[in-house]
Amino acid sequence: xxxxxxxxxxxxxxxxxxxxxxxxxxxxxxxxxxxxxxxxxxxxxxxxxxx
Numbered sequence: 001x002x003x004x005x006x007x008x009x010x011x012x013x014x015x016x017x018x019x020x021x022x023x024x025x026x027x028x029x030x031x032x033x034x035x036x037x038x039x040x041x042x043x044x045x046x047x048x049x050x051x
Contacts, residue, residue: 006032007046 002012011028020026035041 007048008032008041008043009035 002014005011005013005016006028009032011032016026016028019028032041
């Protein structure tokens with residue numbers, strides 16, 4: 001099983017590495033931040049740590 005970094009959007013460590021390699025930086029954090037601003041994040045329920 002791949003290690004999830006983001007439970008809401010199911011991003012893995014490999015996803016972040018690939019995103020960085022393709023773009024010179026990771027755009028995933030920007031996507032997560034934008035979704036959180038729109039209340040599109042459900043970490044409290046999806047993340048086992050509740051955050």
